[in-house]
Amino acid sequence: MSPHVLILGGTTEARELAAALTALPGLRVTTSLAGRVSRPGTVTGEVRIGGFGGAEGLARWLREERVDALVDATHPFAEEITSNAARAAAATGVPSVVLRRPGWQPGPEDRWSPVPSLSAAADLLPALGRRIFLTTGRLGLPAFAHLTDLHFVVRSVEPPDPPLPPRTEVLLARGPFTADEETALLSAHCIDVLVTKDSGGTATSAKLTAARRLALPVVVVQRPALPEGVEAVPDVAGVLARLGVG
Template structure:
């Protein structure tokens, strides 16, 4: 029987891993997407869309589909999915690993303000500026809705979910973005402060370079920690090496 690898996807790394595995003879690969993006790109191998119903549902699926290995390649802030995956893997004995790209690191000229949550980020903003470039995704913006005196420029792939701050302009766009484009955007909208999650990777890092060059403060929401005892690899080669075994 062909080995079956389940990838919890939604990232560029998950897409590359699926393509590599699907090209290997005798390997069955399934990518699971949460369904939060309505028009996901094409994926190699089998694809399922929608949640499993928690750790118990995922464990049942792992057993029913005879999954041999689980790779959690979700977004670094998909905390609940990662916790459920770790529990389901432990309950079923299916080997599992988390594929997490490294986080960003500030340089000497960066003016970063690390915070543990979106609500903590919102608490800092009145002291940092009046015009905010908010790039934390379309979920969780309620944390900023009470900031009625600030102007927000919100960028996300799809329309953000309400409630939003009352003075908000929404930009729908998908990365990668270039430094010149990000610099132009910050200048055009007269941005005082950038807010972002530490998602890592190059596709959306140009805004950090632009903010550095313009000497703007950046509020960076730190990643949630991985569940205790969970193994992690930083990239697709690392995941492939893990799948190959000792």
């Protein structure tokens, strides 16, 4: 029976890893997607959609599908999934590795305010500006719903569900975007402050370049810590090395 690798996906790196693993002979590769986006990117290999039912459900799936290695390549802010993956791997003895792109680092011209949570970001905003470009994802918008005096421009792939801040303008768009496009957007909407999560990577970093060009303050929500004892590798090559393939 072919060794079976389960990738908890949804990121660019997860798609790259699936492509790299399926190109190797003798491997069965399954990517699991949460199903929160209606049009996910193309993934090579087998794909399953939907949750597992917590750590216990994932552990059961690992056993039933005879998974030989688990790779958590979810978004850096998918804290619950990462916790469940670590618990399931420990319960089943399945070797696991976390793939996390490195976080962003501010340059000398950046005006960043790091905060530990979305609620902390919301607390900071009234002192920084009145027109906010909010790029923290549609699921985090309730943290800002009480800020009735601020105007929010929200960009999302899917329409956000309420509650939303009462003065919210939604832009439905899918990146990546260039630095010139982001600069033009910030200027056109007279943005005072950018709010983002430290997602890392280059796919969404152009907005940071645009904010730097316009000398705008940026509120950066820091990543949640990994579960105790869990370490991450920064790229696909690191995962392949940990799995002993490639």
